[in-house]
Amino acid sequence: MSNVMLFHSAYGPRPAVHAAAERLREAGHRVVTPDLYGGRTADTVEEGMAIKDEIGRDELLRRAIAATAEHTDGGVVYAGFSLGGSLAQTLALGDVKARGLLLLHGTGDIAEDAVTDGLPVQLHVADPDPFEPHDWLTAWYLRMRRAGADVEVFRYPGAGHLYTDPELADHDAEAAERTWRTALGFLAGLD
Template sequence: MNVMLFHSTHGLRPAVHAAADRLRAAGHEVWTPDLFDGRTFEDVEEGMEFKERIGKEDLLRRAVLAAAPYAERHLVYAGFSLGASVAQTLALGDDKARGLLLLHGTSDLAPNASVDDLPVQLHIAEPDPFETEDWLGAWYLQMRRAGADVEIHRYAGAGHLYTDPDLPDYDREAAEATWRVALGFLASLEEDQPAR
């Protein structure tokens, strides 16, 4: 599969490169755009402040420009936290998207969002301070109404960004389970999905 993998508010950190390498080792082609111009942040608040300075519209513009050269390759959009919300927005706007892999985050949907059975897999902590139960329930219903085929995988007791080994949220068991399931998801897209 061709995977466009977006980073979190921490920026394009080693964990994102390691995730991309893991996917490449399974035979996937992966791109990791840097939406933060080389800036990385240990502290999530600093990353959030930087994101706010860029602004939502400019952040999405950067993501669209990064993905556009590969759009004809029927991309799987993927991302971590903030990057997941970016990936979701792009996937819902790309009628050639093959799938959507969300790690640690979601986004609101445009009222007119519509897809044709887009396969979506979400991996998220339980509980997650940024993705409340009420929000996830509403998000799931909206995604289903939009036409997405959604799976949600929860990881009890894990921190928000539990796949990043350099952050306090890291949970090795949850991270390994996530990657095992996510790789299966990508393999299923390769086997079962016709070109859109």
């Protein structure tokens, strides 16, 4: 059983985030879903990016750190959707006790001096993905490996960016189901 910090996308803490958390709980994991937007949600990616920009990346990161602080002693698996994946990645690379990193639809920049000791990382991403182009993913993968992470990348041809959210046009039920089966196996392997 893992302690999972699951961060929402730029859309905010929508029902799909809570459904994902429930799915993880049903598999026996403890899951916390911090609300980094203070209760706000967006109906479009443009609205979500406007909320993100209004709050600012530094403040979002501060909120993520504050939400995580009381849960890190026993080791946490950081996870996130798109923007939330980027935040989860930053936290995981800065936490020597991190047990794993599960990225759904998103990655982030990696500091040149980032170092981790075999951190298990699993990324699930659409192929192609307008926010995660092939060149970026290749460079990201190589930087994560250079930092010492044990990385697996799963690509889903034809799926839209946030394909696990059944309320969005991006939704791809088959890709979403494959993602969750693989992610649950990843989490089970961390126990």
